[in-house]
Amino acid sequence: MDLALALAATGADDVSDPSDFPESFGILRTLDRTLRCPICKDLFNAPVLLGTCGHSFCSLCIREALKEGEKKECSACRVPTQESSIKKNIVLEESVEAYKTARSTVLALANDTASRKRRREDSTNGADLTPRPKRVKRESSGQDVDLGDERLEESEDSEVEIIENSKAPVDCPICDQKVPATRINAHLDEGCPHESVPEDKGKGKAQWAILLGGPGGKKGAKGGRRGSGRERDRSSSPPPRPLAKVSYHTLSNKQVRGLLQDQCLSESGDRKQWEQRHAQWITVYNANLDSSKPKSVDQLRRDLERWERLKARDEKEKEARVSRVDAKGYEKSQDEHFAKLIAQARASAKGNPNTIRQGASSEKPIEISSDLEMEPESGEAAQATVHIAL
Amino acid sequence: MLGGSKKTQSSTALRRLMTEYKQLTTNGSPDGMFTAGPVSEDNFFEWEALIQGPEDTPFEGGVFLARLTFPTDYPLSPFKMKFDPPLFHPNIYPNGEVCISILHTPGDDPHMYELSSERWSPVQSVEKVVLSVISMLAEPNLESGANIDCCKLYRENREEYERRVRQMIEEQLEVLE
Secondary structure, three states: OOHHHHHHHOOOOOOOOHHHOOOOOHHHHHHHHHOEOOOOOOEOOOEEEEOOOOOEEEHHHHHHHHHHOOOOEOOOOOOEOOHHHEEEOHHHHHHHHHHHHHHHHHHHHHHHHHHHHHHHHHHHHOOOOOOOOOOOOOOOOOOOOOOOOHHHHHHHOHHHHHHHOOOOEEEOOOOOOEEEHHHHHHHHHOOOOOOOOOOOOOHHHHHHHHHHOOHHHOOOHHHHHHHHHHHHHHOOOOOOOOOOOOOHHHOOHHHHHHHHHHOOOOOOOOHHHHHHHHHHHHHHHHHHHOOOOOOOHHHHHHHHHHHHHHHHHHHHHHHHHHHHHHHHHHHHHHHHHHHHHHHHHHHHHHHOHHHHHHHOOOHHHHHHHHHHHHHHHHHHHHHOOOOOOO | OOOOOHHHOOHHHHHHHHHHHHHHHHHOOHHHOEEEEEEEOOEEEEEEEEEEOOOOOOOOOOEEEEEEEOOOOOOOOOOEEEEOOOOOOOOEOOOOEEOOHHHOOOOOOOOOOOOHHHOOOOOOOHHHHHHHHHHHHHOOOHHHOOOHHHHHHHHHOHHHHHHHHHHHHHHHHHHHO
């Protein structure tokens, strides 16, 4: 199965997950996993903390989960909780935003390193065991980021440095200068002249700098983060307040419509739809407040309309499916079974007419009722073809 | 049959299912005990799982096919799991549907004694559920029996139970071939 194709076909080709990182980078997989919402398994989006237990989720995910369940509890540990315990998790959001910026770079570096390591292992396992100074074989790697500079590889893998890298700078024991390893003997012989070590240039260096927030990364992730922080500080108007939940059953139709009007929401559909629309609005609106980059209210309204359209279609489809199973599959497939039951009932009625009513609570009918319970699905089972995926 | 429906389904559920699928395809399952994925890429809401019978149990040596049916509000609600063909097991209904607490929401308690701590929650996943089902195959839970005859046999005549299970596996393997 071609997953990439399937993802592209469904318009969600940006599905990411910890296993994107090569297996040898277990530490990065762990890092990636810890920055994901346990409900949607995506990187946190507007993360919030439950004050009652300390677990974090995307604001929208936990709000939906609390809305759905009859018992309000943390989805991760089931400690009882309520919406009022939801608190913005500012530090986590900043970390995730920074990580999102860095992720593709880290991923490219990790993949690149992993594929080089593999190639090196292949070559050392081969007949040629003499340590070669450099570059065993290097085809253009298929990675997104071309690192351009060998130095990167050297600085991240000390083992390799020793075996393969004679160009790496070493400290001169006399003058403490950085001297390329290939030059060190000549350097000492010449009595420590000034050495010009080639500057670490190239994309690779810049990429690490972005990650480390060093001089090369000023315009990168860190700068952006600072900028948004300042924006937040600058905003002087009081932050919008979350909307309160409503218990609709105490309200008249007019009052519910009033609620929709207050929020500039559509009043189409019936009472049930109004309530669902308003409840969903409260959920998305409040979740949006937990984001440091909230969407505009207009955008939220459009999202809500889309949500409602999808929901309506889902329900229609479900109905269609149910009726299909009921009408065709179920009745037909059970014909024989019903005939048998009727025959059985007739036989027992003939045999002992006085005990029919008592029979309702005795052995056989119990069997029948349990049979019927399981039946609605067997129509489907009959239609299902054995087809082995993967 | 459901082609073209993919766009209509809730995008949260779809994304989550794709993430799980991706993870299962790249990582595989622990010890390669099962594989799972959508039946067809037109519809990510119907999966099939192939499960190996756990070792040192009468189910050893068997390979079982199960259908997973996901609701559109997944992961808020759990999916359904049904063995096809059905398995002879105390916690599997004669129609193949699996009865296990991890697939019941806290509000839905057909037997009234499942702890809510063992129930479905949105942080559960296909992987965790299938692993629970595998451990259920090894150790049936007689308190919430789904196949009463099988429960009775398991309790009263373990040898016969194991013989029936092995017989079922043989029959199923013949069918597969």
